[in-house]
Amino acid sequence: MGGAVFNLNQPNWSFYRNPNEFQPKRITLHGGYTFKIKDGFSLIPQVQFMKQAIFGELLLGSNAQIKNFIAGMWYRKTLLNYRNGNAEAIAVNLGYQTSAFRFIYSYDLTISDARSVYPSSHEITLNFTWETQQKHAAFSVPE
DSSP states (O other): OEEEEESTTOOOOOTTOOTTOOOOOEEEEEEEOOEEEETTEEEEEEEEEEEETTEEEEEEEEEEEETTEEEEEEEEEESSOOTTOOOOEEEEEEEEEOSSEEEEEEEEEEOSGGGGTSOEEEEEEEEEOOOOOOOOOOOOOOO
16 A cells, blocks of 8 residues: 655646646555465455546556566546546556566557547566665564
8 A cells, every 4th residue: 555646846847838837736546465275376456546636546456476487467547537537447467577577568449429539558677686685674672
């Protein structure tokens, strides 16, 4: 579980240097849990909500992990009516991970009326993880 606030001080990022245009705050809340069903098999449901100005988005889904293989399905819903309809989408992903890296391929298919503008997309994610020799500072609570 977690959350974040971006553009906390709402900076002026105007292309035309308009002093009245500010980058609105973006709030993100997310959560998930890993259910270890049996040795080598886990279900990982997750949810994410994002809001910036009048735009909002909800992402619901789950991944299943069988040993090093990952597969999942997701539903994305925008919370604003656009000219071309709400951008609802279904995404499926497949991946493989080790202790050093994770590779995931995702296919996003728009299922709403917005599909004439946003029909589908492909995404590849590659994460690397490495260990460091850095020691973490120990914190203690005074009695």
